[in-house]
Amino acid sequence: MNGDDKARAIHDLKPTIWIGKQGCTMALIEEIQQQLEKRRLVKIKWLKNTEVDPARIVELSGGDLVDVRGRTMVIAARKKK
Template sequence: MTELSSKNIKQLKKESHDLNPIFQVGKNGVTDNFIEQINDVLEKRELIKISVLQNCLEDKDDIAQEVSEATGSNVVSIIGNTIILYRESTTNKQIELS
């Protein structure tokens, strides 16, 4: 996991604006299968949004930290109940950070 500069974070926020959340975290919280699916999608897309539902018992900051550590990704931002994650793809690089 590489550190993102403020310039990179700004760029990623801009690129994530039109994205819809791909995953939802509900009352079951974060599971191994959930992490596995996020890993697969991060490799394909690099930038994803995760929605934290109202019935989730865990704190959204804790979820972001847990998913980030488990997937080796960076938390770009947490806006409301939406977490934005970024991880550079090894095989399908789409986003060029300046």
């Protein structure tokens, strides 16, 4: 898959995690971890009035940050060594 194909795949991916007024809770982090195990790629969106630190979410979830654009981020599962 070349760079254009990857970008298109990420763009076409539907968000499966939404962060609301409560922000990013540990329950949400656990859900992200579960989805990473199943899907390998997770798209997350959050509300305009919600403060989100993408780097912190990636750190807590154990994934790798793929992209952040506006109020949307994509995390990939880390490759096993």
